[in-house]
Amino acid sequence: MFTFTAQDSVWMAQALRLAERGLYTTSPNPRVGCVLVRDGDIVGEGWHERAGEPHAEVLALRAAGEAARGATAYVTLEPCSYHGRTPPCADALIAAGIARVTVAVQDPNPRVAGQGIAKLCAAGIEVECGLMEAAARELNIGFFARMTRGTAWLRSKIAMSLDGRTALANGVSQWITGEAARQDVQHWRARSCAVLTGIGTVLADDPQLNVRGIETARQPLRAVVDSLLRMPPNARLLQQNGVMIYTATQDAQKIAALEKSGARVVVLPDANGQVDAAAVLRDLAAQGCNEVLVEAGSKLNGALLKAGLVDELVLYLAPQLLGDMARGMARLGELVSMDQRIELEWNDVRQVGKDLRIMARVKK
Numbered sequence: 001m002f003t004f005t006a007q008d009s010v011w012m013a014q015a016l017r018l019a020e021r022g023l024y025t026t027s028p029n030p031r032v033g034c035v036l037v038r039d040g041d042i043v044g045e046g047w048h049e050r051a052g053e054p055h056a057e058v059l060a061l062r063a064a065g066e067a068a069r070g071a072t073a074y075v076t077l078e079p080c081s082y083h084g085r086t087p088p089c090a091d092a093l094i095a096a097g098i099a100r101v102t103v104a105v106q107d108p109n110p111r112v113a114g115q116g117i118a119k120l121c122a123a124g125i126e127v128e129c130g131l132m133e134a135a136a137r138e139l140n141i142g143f144f145a146r147m148t149r150g151t152a153w154l155r156s157k158i159a160m161s162l163d164g165r166t167a168l169a170n171g172v173s174q175w176i177t178g179e180a181a182r183q184d185v186q187h188w189r190a191r192s193c194a195v196l197t198g199i200g201t202v203l204a205d206d207p208q209l210n211v212r213g214i215e216t217a218r219q220p221l222r223a224v225v226d227s228l229l230r231m232p233p234n235a236r237l238l239q240q241n242g243v244m245i246y247t248a249t250q251d252a253q254k255i256a257a258l259e260k261s262g263a264r265v266v267v268l269p270d271a272n273g274q275v276d277a278a279a280v281l282r283d284l285a286a287q288g289c290n291e292v293l294v295e296a297g298s299k300l301n302g303a304l305l306k307a308g309l310v311d312e313l314v315l316y317l318a319p320q321l322l323g324d325m326a327r328g329m330a331r332l333g334e335l336v337s338m339d340q341r342i343e344l345e346w347n348d349v350r351q352v353g354k355d356l357r358i359m360a361r362v363k364k
Contacts, residue, residue, distance in 0.1 A: 011035050014045070015074045015104070016132065018047040019031045019076045019136075020139060022047055023139075024214070026048055028143075029048060029143075030077055030107075033047040036061070061092055061096045069098075070097060071099065074102045077107055078129070079120065081116040081118075081119050088116070093125070094120065103128065104130075105137055142292075146289070154310050155313075156293075156310050157316070158330075159185075160317060160318070161321055164328060169326055178353040184316075184352050186213050190214045190216050192292060193289035195222050196284075197209060198224070198225045198300035199225065200297045201297050208236050208240065222243045222244070238262065244264050245264070245266070247265060247266070247267055249269075250267060268283065312347070315359075316352070317355060319354060345361045
């Protein structure tokens with residue numbers, strides 16, 4: 001075990017704050033920050049912003065110049081060791097004469113996975129790992145999920161009344177929650193690589209599912225589960241780029257019409273003639289999606305929960321009652337024993353405007 005000082009924690013906390021600046025822009029790459037410290041002063045800092053652009057360590061080294069020699073680098077993720085779109089950061093740190101590297105967490109990417117640290121150690125650089133590891137993992141929770149299990153981190157957003165209802169029996173749902181909660185949702189969209197919904201939501205609400213009110217150069221993919229290809233040709237989603245439609249039908253005419261509108265159609269049937277939800281998540285991961293936000297109705301939410309595919313719920317709870325005839329949050333079917341229940345762990349509870357936002361993780 002390494003022994004870290006209070007000052008080490010201060011510098012790593014700064015590196016994490018820098019990494020968070022890339023919250024909306026780095027995918028498919030992880031969010032990484034780097035701080036260079038020499039003689040108790042910051043001499044350079046940087047964060048990764050976009051794939052293909054310089055990594056955090058390189059930007060920090062550029063800022064420091066000759067002052068980097070003999071400095072300590074605080075990096076939120078293990079420096080890369082291979083030549084991808086950019087040269088290896090481990091090599092850049094070695095060439096700059098860095099004396100010590102403190103890493104928050106090892107890179108889960110099999111192409112790195114300890115090799116960056118090994119390269120630094122082989123060059124005679126003192127390396128420590130594990131400082132503020134939990135915070136660094138949390139910042140890149142989707143990247144870790146994609147690298148270790150081959151699927152994105154699946155986060156389901158549900159706006160509901162105090163009695164767990166998401167719409168009236170006739171389908172009316174606008175608006176259960178207030179403006180502050182609806183604006184907060186934009187943050188989750190912006191940090192997600194894709195927003196996933198069902199055809200029922202498209203037919204009922206004709207949503208756009210894009211980021212509004214937040215400055216970002218990247219819009220998430222919009223993905224629709226549409227088993228029978230009922231997507232209307234005039235849907236607002238089809239007026240945007242980056243739309244995926246997952247279906248279970250091989251109807252060539254419908255597929256051609258949707259692809260002509262600019263959508264990409266992927267046929268992924270399961271044994272029951274429905275869309276294979278697990279295959280959808282694998283396909284999105286193959287496209288570099290780290291975090292996927294579900295904004296759907298009770299049918300898709302229920303299917304994803306029953307399949308054990310949901311990692312986290314973002315629940316916006318409005319101070320109102322809609323009654324037992326209103327629609328529920330997830331269609332789970334009848335549970336006949338308590339061991340069939342889906343157990344959650346509270347992660348965060350706070351007030352957003354007049355509503356509560358509850359973050360809960362699904363116990364696996």
